[in-house]
Amino acid sequence: MSTDGGAAVTAKGEAAVGTHGVQPAAGRTAGGDPDALGARLKGYEGRPAALDGSGKDPVNAPMIRHWCEAMGDANPAYRGPDAIAPPTMLQAWTMGGLSGHESRTGAYDDLLSLLDASGCTSVVATDCEQEYLRPLRPGDQVTFDSVIESVSGRKTTKLGTGYFVTTRTDVRVDGDLVGTHRFRILKYAPARRKPPAPRPRPVVNRDNAGFWQGVADHRLLIQRCTDCGTLRHPWLPGCNACGGLDWDTAEASGEGTVYSYVVMHHPPFPAFEPPYAVALVELAEGVRMVSNVVGVPYDKVRVGLPVRVEFRTYEDPEGALVLPVFRAVEGEG
Structure with a gap:
């Protein structure tokens, strides 16, 4: 993975959460029935999820050190006076912590509430995609905007039936785009589980x-x-x-x-x-x-x-x- 400035570098799946191989292409439109809920969800595409957000802390050496220790990454590029932040920390600088961000618009929460009300009460993170345009360095103060980029049609997976929702976060420093983070979840109604199979019974005869x-x-x-x-x-x-x-x-x-x-x-x-x-x-x-x-x-x-x-x-x-x-x-x- 290149960390030099200049050409964009893309990393897919760096922060992916295990999902039994669930991907949008793996689903199928359920039954061909009109998807009224899907039509409503499509109305959220393009709506901002966060506006004029600002990182809680500037890019800093202690957080870089903690990240590298947790990941077991000893790359010398992340230490010393000319250190850069690991590219995959891109999302970390935008996280709101327990107190959250005032920049959230409520659109994303409204979309999730609509899915909850429809029975899609379970959620699993399926994958993320990050694009890096230049390295982040200690002292950089990041700002960001998030948008609901896409909502899939209704899909049926082994986990259940639901919708893939993708958000895109553009990260900037001094107004210049430095990276983009896409995050995708599956919000779904759990599939009915088969009852557990009965335990095999021993063969009982006159001897035993x-x-x-x-x-x-x-x-x-x-x-x-x-x-x-x-x-x-x-x-x-x-x-x-x-x-x-x-x-x-x-x-x-x-x-x-x-x-x-x-x-x-x-x-x-x-x-x-x-x-x-x-x-x-x-x-x-x-x-x-x-x-x-x-x-x-x-x-x-x-x-x-x-x-x-x-x-x-x-x-x-x-x-x-x-x-x-x-x-x-x-x-x-």
């Missing part, structure tokens, strides 16, 4: 029905061979140590540690939001079972992490579903 009944009662039951005393999980019709067919149960304490784990990223599956950790947990009683680890970010799960069982209830059209998960035990391990 006792385990799932225990879970429904918030008890973690382990099979125990009555011939040799070996504990086993998952539940089986016979002992894999001695072959005995008789068994009873022991209630686990629920304490355990992560024996191994994986972090699921793909494929995404309804009712789950990747990434998430799936662990093989070794219970204090010695058996192991697979479940989710909760209560800690997925990238903080580790082998040996102490965990404790927790029973979570999920509601869906088939009724309540209780599942055992393992919560990380803070301050241990």
